[in-house]
Amino acid sequence: MGTQDVQPPIIHFATLDKILSLGRANSLWPMTFGLACCAIEMMATGASRFDLARFGAEVFRPSPRQCDVMIVAGTISKKMEPAVKTLYDQMPEPKWVIAMGNCAISGGPFVFEGQYGIVEGADKFLPVDIYIPGCPPRPEALIEGILELEEKVTGFRRWPRVEAK
Amino acid sequence: MLLAKIKEALSSLYDGIQETPETPETSEAEEATEEAVVPSEETAPAEEAQAEEAAAEAAPPPGPRETDYAAKGYHLDVDLPSEKVPEAAEILLRENFFIESIAGVDWIDDQQLEAVYDFNHFDELCRVVIRTRTDRNNPEIPTISHIYQGANWHERETHDFFGIKFIGHPNLEPLLLPEDADFHPLLKDFKA
Amino acid sequence: MNGLLQQDVNQETFTLNLGPQHPATHGVLRVKLEMDGEYIVEAEPVLGYIHRMHEKMGENRTWVKFLPNCGRMDYLSALSYNHGYVATVERAAGIEVPERAEYIRVITVELNRISSHLLWFGAFVLDLGGFTPLLYAFDDREQILDLLESVTGSRLTYCYFRFGGVYNDIDDSFIAGTREFIKRLRKRMPMYDALVTKNIILIKRLKDIGPISKDMARRYGATGPVARGSGINFDVRKHEPYSVYPEFDFDIPVYEEGDSMARYMVRMDEIEQSMRIIEQALAKLPEGEVKPKKAIKMVKPEKGDYYCAVEAARGSFGIRIVSDGTNTPYRMKLRSPTYSNLSLFGEAAKGMLLADALALMGSLDLVIPEIDR
Numbered sequence: 001m002g003t004q005d006v007q008p009p010i011i012h013f014a015t016l017d018k019i020l021s022l023g024r025a026n027s028l029w030p031m032t033f034g035l036a037c038c039a040i041e042m043m044a045t046g047a048s049r050f051d052l053a054r055f056g057a058e059v060f061r062p063s064p065r066q067c068d069v070m071i072v073a074g075t076i077s078k079k080m081e082p083a084v085k086t087l088y089d090q091m092p093e094p095k096w097v098i099a100m101g102n103c104a105i106s107g108g109p110f111v112f113e114g115q116y117g118i119v120e121g122a123d124k125f126l127p128v129d130i131y132i133p134g135c136p137p138r139p140e141a142l143i144e145g146i147l148e149l150e151e152k153v154t155g156f157r158r159w160p161r162v163e164a165k
Numbered sequence: 166m167l168l169a170k171i172k173e174a175l176s177s178l179y180d181g182i183q184e185t186p187e188t189p190e191t192s193e194a195e196e197a198t199e200e201a202v203v204p205s206e207e208t209a210p211a212e213e214a215q216a217e218e219a220a221a222e223a224a225p226p227p228g229p230r231e232t233d234y235a236a237k238g239y240h241l242d243v244d245l246p247s248e249k250v251p252e253a254a255e256i257l258l259r260e261n262f263f264i265e266s267i268a269g270v271d272w273i274d275d276q277q278l279e280a281v282y283d284f285n286h287f288d289e290l291c292r293v294v295i296r297t298r299t300d301r302n303n304p305e306i307p308t309i310s311h312i313y314q315g316a317n318w319h320e321r322e323t324h325d326f327f328g329i330k331f332i333g334h335p336n337l338e339p340l341l342l343p344e345d346a347d348f349h350p351l352l353k354d355f356k357a
Numbered sequence: 358m359n360g361l362l363q364q365d366v367n368q369e370t371f372t373l374n375l376g377p378q379h380p381a382t383h384g385v386l387r388v389k390l391e392m393d394g395e396y397i398v399e400a401e402p403v404l405g406y407i408h409r410m411h412e413k414m415g416e417n418r419t420w421v422k423f424l425p426n427c428g429r430m431d432y433l434s435a436l437s438y439n440h441g442y443v444a445t446v447e448r449a450a451g452i453e454v455p456e457r458a459e460y461i462r463v464i465t466v467e468l469n470r471i472s473s474h475l476l477w478f479g480a481f482v483l484d485l486g487g488f489t490p491l492l493y494a495f496d497d498r499e500q501i502l503d504l505l506e507s508v509t510g511s512r513l514t515y516c517y518f519r520f521g522g523v524y525n526d527i528d529d530s531f532i533a534g535t536r537e538f539i540k541r542l543r544k545r546m547p548m549y550d551a552l553v554t555k556n557i558i559l560i561k562r563l564k565d566i567g568p569i570s571k572d573m574a575r576r577y578g579a580t581g582p583v584a585r586g587s588g589i590n591f592d593v594r595k596h597e598p599y600s601v602y603p604e605f606d607f608d609i610p611v612y613e614e615g616d617s618m619a620r621y622m623v624r625m626d627e628i629e630q631s632m633r634i635i636e637q638a639l640a641k642l643p644e645g646e647v648k649p650k651k652a653i654k655m656v657k658p659e660k661g662d663y664y665c666a667v668e669a670a671r672g673s674f675g676i677r678i679v680s681d682g683t684n685t686p687y688r689m690k691l692r693s694p695t696y697s698n699l700s701l702f703g704e705a706a707k708g709m710l711l712a713d714a715l716a717l718m719g720s721l722d723l724v725i726p727e728i729d730r
Contacts, residue, residue: 032380036407036726037432037514039384040476047495062380079343080385080406083377109425110409112417116350117342117410136513238448238664263575265697268677268690270662281677283664283692287575287584287591292664315577318700326412341405341729350413351688 018154024068024094025150025158027056031067033087035074038101041136042073050139057146064090069149071142072126075103075110076119088126096153098130098145099123105131167260167289168240172229174256175241175293178249179228239283239292247297247306250282254309254316257293262286267319269327273353276301278327282309304329326351369393373711377406383480384725388702390711397714400706402699408729415689420446420656421520423689428514430691431727433473434670436466439518444599445665445676446520449658457645458522459601464638465505465517467631468535471542472501473670474624474631481621481719482553485562490553497545500538507531520656522648532639539632546629554625563618567705567717570615577704578697581672582627583721586620588613593668605637617720624722655684662688671695671722693727 034042046052046060061067064087076084088097099122102108107120122128129152132145144162151157230242245253265283272279275298282295299306308331310317320331321340328349331337339346349355375388385406391399411426418426427442428435440462447454479494502512508527509517517524553559574584584591592609594602610626612619658680666675672694679688698721706714 033378035385036409037429040432040513044495044499047499048492049496049499062378075407075409077406077408079408080377083406087378109429110414112410112414114356114413114417115410116348116355116413117408138512236448236663237661238445238666258576261575264578265673265675266578266677266690266692268688270679270688281662281690283675283677285673287589290597294664313576313578314704315579315697315700318696339405341408343405350410351416 021154025153027059028069028096028146028149028153029059029061029067030057031064031070031087031091032060032062033070033072033084035072035076035080036103038073038103038136041139042071042100042142045139045142050143052143052146055143055146055150064088065092067091068094069096069098071098071100072104072122072128073100075108076122077117078119079117081119081125084122085125096129096149097122097126098132098149099128100132100142100145101137102133102135105133108135167286167291168231171257171260171262171291171293172231172241174260175229175243175253178245178252178256234292239294241291241293243293243295245295245297247299250295250297251307251309251312253295254282254312257284258312260286261288262291262293264313264315264319265292267316267323269323269329269351271301271327271351271353272298273301278304278329280306280323280329299329305332306330307332308334310334325349328352370398380484383719383723386699386723386725386728392711395710397706397709397711400703400714402702404725404729406729407726409726411691411730412689415686415691417685419684420686421654423686424519425514425516428511428516429726430693430730431669431671431674431695431724432514433476433724434466434469435513435515436462436469436517437667437669438674439515440466440600441665441667441669441674441676443518443520444667445663445678446656446658448665449661449663449678449680450520450656452521452649452653452656454522455646455648456601456643457526458647460638460642461523461527461647462518463601463605464527464535464635464642465508465523467634467638468501468505469515470670471628471631472498472505474628475501477624477670477722478549478553481722482559484715484719485559487553487559490549493545493549497542500541504531504534504538507534519648520653522646524648526647532642535635535639539636542628542632546625549625554622560618562713562716563621563720564616565614566617566713567709567720568615569701569705573701573704577701579672579701580697581669581694581722582620582623583672583698585609585611585623586720587615591673593666593673597666599665599667601638602634604641605634607633607637617716620720620722657682657684666692669694671724671727672698691730693730695721695723696728699723699728 052058099105104122107118110118111120130145130149132141134141147159232239232242234240262284265285268281270279277298278301279296279298284293297306306329308320310320320334323329324337325339325342326349370391370393373390373392375390377385377387387403389401389403390397411430414426415423427438430438475494475498479491482490506512508525508531509515569587571587571589574587574589590611595609607630610623612622660680660682662679664677666673674694675692677690678686681687
């Protein structure tokens with residue numbers, strides 16, 4: 001979840017909270033934040049074969065003020081870091097962050113002795129909720145990541161888990 | 166055909182360059198090389214070849230050198246001092262070459278920085294490489310961005326990575342590094 | 358307060374930031390625009406937001422360990438970048454490549470070129486406002502990705518070529534699948550042509566937009582479809598043949614007008630030409646080995662520098678390597694085609710409407726990680 005200080009409501013309704021979180025999980029609107037190669041797999045997930053629209057997350061909004069999940073797909077360079085933080089701050093609460101791909105998790109294949117240009121992982125300056133490994137991760141992995149996020153939001157797993165045969 | 170033409174055009178740049186002292190002293194055709202030292206390089210290759218073989222430590226005569234394309238990937242190798250680079254670029258633009266890239270190389274053992282300019286031609290295959298070396302502690306090369314506008318970005322990138330100052334460049338700010346970067350990453354002694 | 362009142366009321370230009378995060382910039386590109394109303398007075402691209410230090414990594418990795426980097430520079434046509442790097446080192450070290458491997462290289466590179474052009478087509482029309490062709494283009498592209506995944510193991514950032522051949526041999530299901538795919542795509546291309554290329558809205562948005570002259574292309578070093586759309590007949594596959602391209606019979610589409618429509622048509626025609634090359638290559642595929650007997654792990658080229666260029670989907674990709682005789686490169690310079698293509702945007706976009714400038718940017722086919730390397 002986000003880190004801003006949001007005043008909690010004075011009266012809590014358990015059932016209303018459950019319904020609200022179910023609604024939020026059912027329509028997560030991602031922000032188009034493809035930085036590098038993982039962006040193409042994100043586009044492929046939104047396209048016809050893998051179809052993220054089935055899970056309610058088809059509406060990729062360019063503006064941060066209209067979306068609730070930021071999928072950091074790609075390498076974050078030191079020049080880009082202030083821009084990412086600004087965009088994260090512009091998103092309204094409640095908001096989540098998915099780190100997609102090895103570069104967003106820990107710098108990926110670009111970490112070497114004496115590197116001067118990239119930030120080694122999105123969690124160095126953002127609170128990340130879900131990590132999706134891969135270089136780039138398959139679209140099915142991104143869908144699984146969205147389903148895990150839904151589990152985090154609602155508290156229970158809404159879709160069956162894929163078993164290895 | 167284009168290769169011969171551009172070689173001749175570029176060799177006129179070497180008129181002012183001094184001949185290295187070893188070659189005339191050790192060659193047999195001493196008189197021939199002494200009277201017409203630089204311009205007759207292409208017309209007297211046989212005598213020169215003898216002179217070069219005769220003196221093992223004689224430096225090769227300055228001038229455009231043809232290279233083995235299949236082994237190296239380019240046709241003409243031109244070694245110039247930094248001041249002559251804009252003239253060479255003007256000659257190449259007149260002959261309708263286009264600029265492919267500008268690369269910097271850090272020769273830390275020689276304490277020199279080298280800039281390598283790659284040119285190619287749209288109609289006939291002919292790759293010309295211009296090299297120039299400059300001192301590592303105060304690297305300065307005149308710009309060619311008023312001749313080849315594409316060199317504007319190439320020179321900014323070379324300045325970013327190596328710190329070579331291109332004299333006369335309109336804005337030599339960092340291109341690929343952050344705007345406030347003051348380090349030059351591709352130098353051999355760079356520590357993050 | 359006085360300063361505000363004394364400001365020139367005729368000062369009409371304002372600065373607009375086409376920021377690093379933008380749906381139409383195909384990556385993290387920032388363009389600083391000086392606008393006079395809706396017209397652009399000055400445009401200056403700002404790069405470096407995805408600078409991933411490929412050239413520095415070239416000096417820190419051995420020749421073999423640099424191979425995965427090649428796929429991540431221009432990830433849409435990663436195999437041509439693989440090809441360029443492998444061809445340069447093979448030229449420097451004198452490594453022979455078996456003929457079957459060369460044919461497999463050509464087939465996979467051309468398939469990758471088709472998938473790159475299909476994605477460009479979808480994204481370009483998306484920039485202009487049409488969402489549906491993207492879904493159809495991605496559908497065709499997924500077929501190619503299936504084929505290439507069965508051979509190379511990855512969907513996007515391939516690392517398939519090795520020094521002296523390729524990593525894996527192709528089998529009959531790949532050959533049959535490729536033939537099937539070409540038949541299918543040949544049936545789909547007339548649909549793209551009728552619905553998109555002949556669409557009056559697309560024609561009005563692209564015709565006479567963003568003219569690039571031959572002289573401009575020469576001074577900036579533009580290659581690839583950007584140069585071929587301006588009447589320059591330059592394609593590395595015909596101009597400086599490498600690998601087994603001389604064996605195939607294919608044309609180079611060249612259009613004279615120099616506007617965005619010409620660049621669009623060049624790429625659509627190139628898809629057809631790539632299909633021709635693949636068909637001929639599949640028919641002539643020889644038997645034999647695809648990799649050297651012993652995998653090459655250490656390469657020690659002679660001291661000196663070497664250069665090699667290949668035709669990637671976006672232009673002429675060149676690598677200049679400086680070797681000092683050891684197992685690690687001394688310097689690796691990567692000449693990316695989109696870098697030179699984008700550098701003419703500042704001059705070409707002067708005086709255009711903002712929407713037209715975006716159409717010009719889309720027709721240049723940008724992939725920003727390739728520019729920033």
